[in-house]
Amino acid sequence: MTVDLSLLPDGGLSWLDGSGPDSGIVLSTRIRLARNLQGRPFTARAAEADLASTRDQVVAAARATPQLSSTASLFRVDELELLDRQLLHERRLISRELAGLQRERPVCRGAALLSDGALGVMVNEEDHLRMQSLRSGFDLEHAYALLERFDAEMGTRLPFAFHPEFGYLTACPTNAGTGLRASVLIHLPGLVLTKEIAKVLQGLSQVGLTFRGLYGEGSEVVGNFFQLSNQTTLGKSEEDLVDHLGAMVRQVIDYELRARDVLGREAPAVMADKVWRAYGLLRYARSLSFEETMNLLSGVRLGHGLNLIHDVSVYTLNKLLIFTQPAHLAEREGRALSDPELPIARAAFVRRTLEADAGRRGPDGS
Amino acid sequence: MCDRCGERKASIHLTQIVDNTVTTAHLCEACAADQGVKTGEPGASLPLSGFLGAPGPGAAAVLTGGVDAGPCSFCGASLGDFRETGRLGCPHCYAAFEPQLRELLRRIHGASQHVGRLYLGAAAPATAEVPKLLAVWREQLRRAIDTENFELAAELRDRIRGLE
Numbered sequence: 001m002t003v004d005l006s007l008l009p010d011g012g013l014s015w016l017d018g019s020g021p022d023s024g025i026v027l028s029t030r031i032r033l034a035r036n037l038q039g040r041p042f043t044a045r046a047a048e049a050d051l052a053s054t055r056d057q058v059v060a061a062a063r064a065t066p067q068l069s070s071t072a073s074l075f076r077v078d079e080l081e082l083l084d085r086q087l088l089h090e091r092r093l094i095s096r097e098l099a100g101l102q103r104e105r106p107v108c109r110g111a112a113l114l115s116d117g118a119l120g121v122m123v124n125e126e127d128h129l130r131m132q133s134l135r136s137g138f139d140l141e142h143a144y145a146l147l148e149r150f151d152a153e154m155g156t157r158l159p160f161a162f163h164p165e166f167g168y169l170t171a172c173p174t175n176a177g178t179g180l181r182a183s184v185l186i187h188l189p190g191l192v193l194t195k196e197i198a199k200v201l202q203g204l205s206q207v208g209l210t211f212r213g214l215y216g217e218g219s220e221v222v223g224n225f226f227q228l229s230n231q232t233t234l235g236k237s238e239e240d241l242v243d244h245l246g247a248m249v250r251q252v253i254d255y256e257l258r259a260r261d262v263l264g265r266e267a268p269a270v271m272a273d274k275v276w277r278a279y280g281l282l283r284y285a286r287s288l289s290f291e292e293t294m295n296l297l298s299g300v301r302l303g304h305g306l307n308l309i310h311d312v313s314v315y316t317l318n319k320l321l322i323f324t325q326p327a328h329l330a331e332r333e334g335r336a337l338s339d340p341e342l343p344i345a346r347a348a349f350v351r352r353t354l355e356a357d358a359g360r361r362g363p364d365g366s
Numbered sequence: 367m368c369d370r371c372g373e374r375k376a377s378i379h380l381t382q383i384v385d386n387t388v389t390t391a392h393l394c395e396a397c398a399a400d401q402g403v404k405t406g407e408p409g410a411s412l413p414l415s416g417f418l419g420a421p422g423p424g425a426a427a428v429l430t431g432g433v434d435a436g437p438c439s440f441c442g443a444s445l446g447d448f449r450e451t452g453r454l455g456c457p458h459c460y461a462a463f464e465p466q467l468r469e470l471l472r473r474i475h476g477a478s479q480h481v482g483r484l485y486l487g488a489a490a491p492a493t494a495e496v497p498k499l500l501a502v503w504r505e506q507l508r509r510a511i512d513t514e515n516f517e518l519a520a521e522l523r524d525r526i527r528g529l530e
Contacts, residue, residue, distance in 0.1 A: 042456055164480075165478060166460055167480025168480075234477055236482070237518065
């Protein structure tokens with residue numbers, strides 16, 4: 001492995017610390033803005049010289065902004081090995097597309113990331129640049145405020161492709177206009193257990209929102225983690241898009257809390273058993289698949305929310321989500337792990353982490 | 367492992383909502399294709415590709431109907447390329463295929479007029495762009511006043527004055 005994430009403040013993990021609003025239910029808030037440069041083909045049709053020039057131009061512009069001047073690290077994604085690219089993707093710093101993890105779309109020449117963890121810019125993704133901000137908990141307001149200032153700074157340094165009618169021009173028309181996609185990573189076990197989730201998701205799709213799994217487009221829903229985001233990007237202002245998502249997510253949080261309340265009142269013994277079983281398996285299992293880990297972590301997180309379990313912090317639960325993924329386990333071991341080794345390494349890591357957390361908190365969880 | 371055949375590695379994860387229940391099926395490519403899940407084509411994961419391929423008076427009809435626009439003079443991409451990949455070739459494609467894209471954008475977003483942040487650029491707009499830009503901003507200003515979005519209205523008024 002050659003990538004060094006320790007260069008980032010907090011290793012790019014500050015969004016995991018559970019310090020943001022409603023962080024028991026909402027893990028993180030992310031907003032991105034898609035932009036392209038005038039007078040050159042979009043990434044998929046660009047020649048190698050164009051890709052290199054885009055990278056240099058965007059990185060130089062971003063380095064000249066007050067937001068990313070001194071704190072940001074540059075990752076030349078196209079020069080990284082597969083495992084390193086996977087690590088950046090698992091850390092949620094870059095998209096699957098930029099990481100080149102899809103068989104049909106290998107890593108693009110000129111692909112790069114400039115990031116300080118909370119704010120970053122992906123270069124030569126589907127669009128020339130995608131600026132993104134990531135915050136702990138449910139915090140659309142601050143995520144957008146930071147990004148808006150950064151976008152304004154970048155706009156004075158780069159000639160963005162803009163059309164008076166269609167707005168910011170993007171490779172795919174589904175992103176045109178504002179180029180804004182705001183998403184909230186939310187944990188909804190209460191709605192899943194009470195079988196209300198489908199109704200809620202259908203309702204969201206009727207008001208212009210969509211949902212995805214943990215890793216964005218094309219990823220499956222595991223561990224009851226959903227990414228809720230705006231479906232359309234044109235015809236509404238950035239503020240309206242963000243406010244609308246915010247209002248809807250607020251409602252979803254209320255539904256989730258109500259569902260948890262019902263579960264806690266009507267089936268307390270079942271819930272306690274479910275939560276402690278999940279904790280017990282995580283604490284003592286010797287082999288864990290990623291999916292099983294996500295589902296068990298979901299159970300423990302729910303127990304934390306229901307005030308049933310205090311042996312583990314939200315921060316630890318969030319960290320386990322990230323560090324139990326294949327590239328993170330490989331980084332920890334200092335080598336690539338084979339398919340049979342992965343579940344064993346994962347279970348060992350989870351066990352050690354939970355033991356340490358319980359030890360710090362004392363036998364009664366206090 | 368594939369949920370259906372139990373033999374091949376699952377590479378397709380299909381989340382569906384049936385009777386108010388979310389289910390996720392893990393399928394290999396062969397079983398996914400068997401069940402009618404299209405995966406192999408370029409751009410198949412894009413929401414747009416299904417949209418473009420919709421039969422009847424959908425977006426595909428919009429893009430194939432009318433006068434053939436010919437390729438974009440800047441990058442050489444054609445509407446056929448766009449239909450295949452779901453992606454345009456360059457920013458100039460928006461001008462080259464303007465009527466078709468206007469219709470498509472309306473279908474995707476419910477609107478084709480951008481009302482968000484305005485971009486004047488690192489440099490001022492070309493002279494030929496000015497009358498068009500002024501017309502668009504005046505229309506936006508009228509709408510901003512109608513919807514009592516006075517902050518946006520003030521910004522637009524300043525920009526119009528600046529350009530005039």
